Amino acid sequence: METRIKEKEKNKTQWSKMRRADLIFYVCLIVIPLLQFSIFWFGSKFNAIFLAFKLYDENGNASFAGFANFKKVIDNVLHLKNYHIGMRNGFLFWLLNTVTQTPLTLLIAYSLSKKLPGGKFFKVVLFAPSLASTMVMVVLYEYFCEEAIPAFMLTLFHKKIGGLISTPDTRFITLWLFGFWNGFGSGFLMYANAITSISDSIVEAAEIDGVNFVQEFIYITFPMIYNTFAIQLIVSLGGIFSTQFNLYEFYGYGAPTSIQTVGYYQFIRIFLGGEREYPELTAFGLMTTLVFAPLMIGLRKLNEKIDPMH
């Protein structure tokens, strides 16, 4: 009896030692990355909150500004043309991407999962643009649109047109097409990965039951990748206020006002305006977060309710 009690205590001590060793190792693994993340991620967010309540003078001296920056943001959003145009353009870019790119990537990803001829080659080609630097693709695309296409139109159709990016009438759609041309592959990869995770046995069972190509997509494939689709849609909505849509790569600081987005406008103000602009820009960011964060959370909750897999 005593031996058994001693053995139990010995096991208990050994078990505590092991659990302590596990905990110590766990802490050693996570401490440095978490410390860095805590300082720089949380730190920069807290700093952003303080920054939004500051005001800098010409000499770089900061003072407490109360809610002045937030009032200025509201005033600018309501009255400044840059914000109206920026929000309109951001929304249009998002809408065009959602209406065209999303259905096409779904169709292509689904078709390629069904062993389309040349499937492997197409997958490699779709993946390739994501490897090249955006700057390289911008240079290629810009000169092709500005030089090659007008020369092509003149040679073949004897029609004189200006560069597609320098001409105001074609500028917006040309720049939007760049995003489509350069970014289609990454959208495709996301859905392709989601589709490959669907169990073959589910698909085979459905085929035995006689579903056709379209029925399989509607009743099996789409419901199973719905979460990926919904998250991608929700996250892309947030890009209306933050994405530049490659304007900085094309124009540097000089994009025409008619094509600017809010993200681009904010970005160039950071560099052209310097530290004096930081408080107002940060205040805008905080207000946008306060609006969009609950919206995103709400959309996610709604998504969970309508997710066909729940």
Place this chain on the structure above:
Amino acid sequence: METTNVIKQKSRIDVTFVVCRVLALGFLILYVIALFIPVIWGILTSFKDKVDFYYNMFGLPEKWQFENYLTVLKNFKVPYRNSEYSQTFNFGQMLFNSLAYSVTTSFVSSASMFVIAYATSMYRYKFSEFLDGFIMVLMVLPIYGGMASEIQMMKAFGLFENFFGMAVVAKLGSFTGLWYFIVQNIFKGVPKAFAESAKLDGAGNATVFFRIYIPLTAGMFATLFILHFISAWNDYLTPKIYLSNFPTAAYGLWYFKTATTADVAHVSVKLAASMMLLIPIMILFIIFHEKLMNNISLAEGVKE
């Protein structure tokens, strides 16, 4: 009657299938053409002189102008100036900077991701579950207006325009994002029998991590490293904002694109510069495309 209905239904199925596949195939062929034509045009144009370019925009170069690439090598420069000194970086220096920056940031980011993903997948404390949820929320929750604050923080900590600061310290916390969950799943996919057998033989936690899990998941680490490398190689914005005293080739291309001196203002020279940045990545892709394209699977290796 039933046989006719089955035949009719089968015909409908075939038409739907064929129509969708034809549409998909048609779009893919158009997309491939739309992708290849500007790239091929860009390569051919990079070898043309001014006259050849204007009178022969779509044909092969009359005379292959390798001088365009030499012009790029001579003029691909980025100036840097601060209150203490000024310096001009040439192509070779920027290429070295790109290599150093890409290798360092890739290794640190990948290692950080691996370490955290391993810790949270193997040790399911409450904090691990909290971290999973937090990273998931971060992926979806939009946080705006952080750049100005980040720049201030980097300056305050002395990491701004500091290679060690930006390539190492700033990347130590790079474990968030979708890859965190992918790497976590890879670790969870390793049979626990490996670790249990090792512990029975007296191995500690560190031995299990470094001598069992790391070798088994080395392929995944390599893939992550390559993807981070490509991303860092192509990134011009981070070096432009935070490391302008250490310009990379991608930043140099952004700067070169806006150059207006007579030597380099021409389209052919600008395209030659782009090709010089595109070629190393394409070579990397050709060598590693199978690894990058395929799903990672672990070879079973239980001791026999």
